[in-house]
Amino acid sequence: MTRCLESVRVLLRGLCTLAVTLTALVFATFALSSLSPIDPALQLLGDHASSSSYIQARHELGLDVPWPRQFAHYLIGVAHGDLGTSRSTGQAVREDLERLFPATFELATLAVIVAAFAGIALAVLGASRPNGPIDSLVRITSIVGNSIPVFWLGLIALFVFYARLHWTGGAGRLSDAFEYTMDMKTGLVLVDAWRSTEPGALRDAVSHLVLPVLILAAYALGNVTRLTRAALLGEARKEYVTAARAKGASETRILWRHVMPNARGIILTVLALTYGNLLEGAVLIETVFARPGLGRYLTTALFAADMPAILGAVLVIGTCFVAINGLTDVAVKLSDPRTS
Amino acid sequence: MNERRFPAALIFGTAVVLLWVAAALAAPWVAPHDPTRQDIGNRLQPPSRAHPMGTDSLGRDTFSRLIYGARATLALVALVAALMAPIGLAIGIIAGYCGGWVERSLMSVTNLVLAFPSLVLALAFVGLIGPGLINAALALLLTGWPAYARLSRAETLVLRRSDYIAAAEMQGITGFRLLWGHLLPSCLPAAQVRLALDLARIILAAAALGFLGLGIRPPTPEWGMMIAEGSRVVFDQWWVAAFPGAAIFLVSLAFNSLADGLRDRADPRHD
Numbered sequence: 001m002t003r004c005l006e007s008v009r010v011l012l013r014g015l016c017t018l019a020v021t022l023t024a025l026v027f028a029t030f031a032l033s034s035l036s037p038i039d040p041a042l043q044l045l046g047d048h049a050s051s052s053s054y055i056q057a058r059h060e061l062g063l064d065v066p067w068p069r070q071f072a073h074y075l076i077g078v079a080h081g082d083l084g085t086s087r088s089t090g091q092a093v094r095e096d097l098e099r100l101f102p103a104t105f106e107l108a109t110l111a112v113i114v115a116a117f118a119g120i121a122l123a124v125l126g127a128s129r130p131n132g133p134i135d136s137l138v139r140i141t142s143i144v145g146n147s148i149p150v151f152w153l154g155l156i157a158l159f160v161f162y163a164r165l166h167w168t169g170g171a172g173r174l175s176d177a178f179e180y181t182m183d184m185k186t187g188l189v190l191v192d193a194w195r196s197t198e199p200g201a202l203r204d205a206v207s208h209l210v211l212p213v214l215i216l217a218a219y220a221l222g223n224v225t226r227l228t229r230a231a232l233l234g235e236a237r238k239e240y241v242t243a244a245r246a247k248g249a250s251e252t253r254i255l256w257r258h259v260m261p262n263a264r265g266i267i268l269t270v271l272a273l274t275y276g277n278l279l280e281g282a283v284l285i286e287t288v289f290a291r292p293g294l295g296r297y298l299t300t301a302l303f304a305a306d307m308p309a310i311l312g313a314v315l316v317i318g319t320c321f322v323a324i325n326g327l328t329d330v331a332v333k334l335s336d337p338r339t340s
Numbered sequence: 341m342n343e344r345r346f347p348a349a350l351i352f353g354t355a356v357v358l359l360w361v362a363a364a365l366a367a368p369w370v371a372p373h374d375p376t377r378q379d380i381g382n383r384l385q386p387p388s389r390a391h392p393m394g395t396d397s398l399g400r401d402t403f404s405r406l407i408y409g410a411r412a413t414l415a416l417v418a419l420v421a422a423l424m425a426p427i428g429l430a431i432g433i434i435a436g437y438c439g440g441w442v443e444r445s446l447m448s449v450t451n452l453v454l455a456f457p458s459l460v461l462a463l464a465f466v467g468l469i470g471p472g473l474i475n476a477a478l479a480l481l482l483t484g485w486p487a488y489a490r491l492s493r494a495e496t497l498v499l500r501r502s503d504y505i506a507a508a509e510m511q512g513i514t515g516f517r518l519l520w521g522h523l524l525p526s527c528l529p530a531a532q533v534r535l536a537l538d539l540a541r542i543i544l545a546a547a548a549l550g551f552l553g554l555g556i557r558p559p560t561p562e563w564g565m566m567i568a569e570g571s572r573v574v575f576d577q578w579w580v581a582a583f584p585g586a587a588i589f590l591v592s593l594a595f596n597s598l599a600d601g602l603r604d605r606a607d608p609r610h611d
Contacts, residue, residue, distance in 0.1 A: 021451050147593035149544050151551050152567050152585030155574050163575045280459050302463055325451050
């Protein structure tokens with residue numbers, strides 16, 4: 001009973017932290033944008049605008065009121081789901097983001113799943129015989145994986161597997177034949193291709209997705225493997241492991257029943273950080289592979305100095321990140337009796 | 341096995357880093373050509389005796405540009421590395437030890453900074469105060485410390501309830517001495533692993549800024565920017581993008597193995 005109440009308390013506190021952090025995030029993002037030297041009114045009108053039309057533009061953009069009121073205005077808009085209008089696409093930022101979010105979500109989630117399975121498997125393999133041949137290989141692999149610039153790897157992979165070997169699809173999320181005919185209802189390219197009646201659509205979607213997912217996963221693999229391995233070995237040195245071994249528990253049982261539960265908190269934290277990093281890595285990968293998504297939307301907006309679009313994209317990526325971290329904290333606390 | 345391995349990683353890392361540092365310092369004498377001299381007649385040449393790594397789309401010598409580009413990268417690493425970890429560790433340990441509102445507010449700030457994908461904050465920051473070496477370093481520093489805060493807090497949270505901390509407190513060790521002498525050492529292994537990864541990560545992030553066109557301004561050569569230029573012709577003239585990427589890879593690999601070797605030597609018990 002007490003344990004249950006405690007859990008509820010941890011959960012509520014976690015949710016409160018989440019809400020506060022999200023509000024602060026909106027504030028910080030907005031503060032950052034208002035510090036920008038770029039004048040949106042001048043940007044809209046060009047350098048040669050008359051002063052009367054300049055004043056009018058500032059009024060229409062809501063820039064002639066004091067800063068706190070601009071922020072309040074934006075905050076009310078966000079609360080109503082209104083993120084403003086993109087100055088370069090002319091569309092509501094919210095619609096743009098809703099359309100693009102699933103693509104980035106799909107990419108990052110598939111990549112984190114691949115990285116988690118591969119990383120934990122490699123870490124277990126390495127940690128089960130520290131400094132053995134497999135462990136050395138795992139260490140070298142994770143070091144090499146951590147040293148490769150991901151956008152460069154993407155380019156080289158495109159050159160090798162697409163341009164030379166023709167094993168995979170090239171840039172973009174689909175071939176032209178499907179890109180303009182397929183109904184992107186969910187925005188998840190695999191789901192949409194699976195639902196579409198076009199023969200070969202799913203195959204095409206997979207062939208375009210496989211390189212970005214694998215490269216994004218490889219980008220995360222080094223971190224996941226290395227930190228998981230460190231966590232496992234850190235636990236394996238403790239006395240309860242010696243005790244379990246003395247009692248005759250098998251190495252498999254020691255690993256999965258004794259070491260893993262104790263290392264779980266760190267592993268979960270590592271994976272959460274990784275997921276967030278992958279959202280960021282998606283910015284680069286989407287640029288290299290010319291895949292529509294939040295990342296490419298953001299970089300395009302940055303070059304156009306399109307403030308509402310930048311704010312919106314940062315807000316969405318930031319919200320995902322805060323939510324992932326906050327929920328992981330709660331999960332770690334709930335699953336580890338020592339910290340609750 | 342162990343004794344043999346540290347020198348290998350350490351020697352490789354040290355040698356490559358020193359080589360690049362030397363090349364960066366002695367760039368005017370090492371580089372065979374002027375890195376900014378254009379020669380349109382010789383554009384996109386494959387690697388040859390005159391141009392060991394070929395030429396780019398303006399006919400500039402890629403090898404010379406790589407040598408000069410090392411200056412920017414190495415200066416950036418030196419700037420960021422020394423400041424990031426101490427800030428994060430201090431915040432994480434204080435948060436984990438104090439608990440309550442101190443922990444919540446510190447971790448809210450940490451989560452907030454983590455909530456900015458660091459690339460985006462770096463982009464925004466560089467966009468605000470202008471591109472350049474120091475600004476890029478500041479931008480990467482701003483988003484680099486929270487990882488240390490989270491790791492050290494996770495460690496501290498577990499340790500806070502341990503017997504030896506209770507024993508130390510009973511002996512009257514409190515405050516700074518407890519955090520410094522009893523909690524910090526336990527957080528260091530995880531932080532060292534992280535810093536080992538981060539030295540290389542800084543290089544990669546700086547290159548990413550350059551790749552997106554927000555690093556050091558042209559015509560100063562910078563590796564990320566060189567990859568971006570090469571990406572336009574990668575299917576036909578792969579070498580333009582391949583060599584700068586290989587340089588980034590080599591340097592971050594060297595920093596990774598250097599840090600790996602140093603860690604093993606500093607704490608041989610650490611596997």
